Amino acid sequence: MVSDLAQLSNSVSDVLHIILPLLKNNIRINISNIGMIDNADRGYWITKTLLAVARQEKDIRRFQLVQKAKDDKRKNKGGRSRRTLTPKYKAALTYMKTHTYQETVNKFRVSKSTLKRIKKQFGVSIKN
Numbered sequence: 799m800v801s802d803l804a805q806l807s808n809s810v811s812d813v814l815h816i817i818l819p820l821l822k823n824n825i826r827i828n829i830s831n832i833g834m835i836d837n838a839d840r841g842y843w844i845t846k847t848l849l850a851v852a853r854q855e856k857d858i859r860r861f862q863l864v865q866k867a868k869d870d871k872r873k874n875k876g877g878r879s880r881r882t883l884t885p886k887y888k889a890a891l892t893y894m895k896t897h898t899y900q901e902t903v904n905k906f907r908v909s910k911s912t913l914k915r916i917k918k919q920f921g922v923s924i925k926n
Contacts, residue, residue: 810852817845880919887916 807813817835820827826836835841881887890906890913899910 810848810855814845814848814852817848821845881916883916883920891916891920 807816817827821835821837821841824837826834826841828834832844833840835844886906887908890902890908893905894902894913894917897905899913902908902913903910
């Protein structure tokens, strides 16, 4: 005899791990706030209800984990931070409007790939 289902265990799945083996051995469980759980129809109904609640608890936990993962993904972009446009890069971009990549590389000591990335990132249209 148990006075309250919460005194038997903390979660519904733990309660089921206790109740199901007892029912297989034809042991009746009397919980005062629920009633008698045995191999009769009412006992099966209570057991099925507890199984449904356990499934619902599992679904709620899964939903919360998915929501947390979405929030973490939204908050943490990860990766390297974006390049800032320094005065040296601004001058190189301005110089590139009237000169070739190679002339800009030689004057500013910046690689050609860096110039291409800066041009792509900051959307400067340069005809070369």
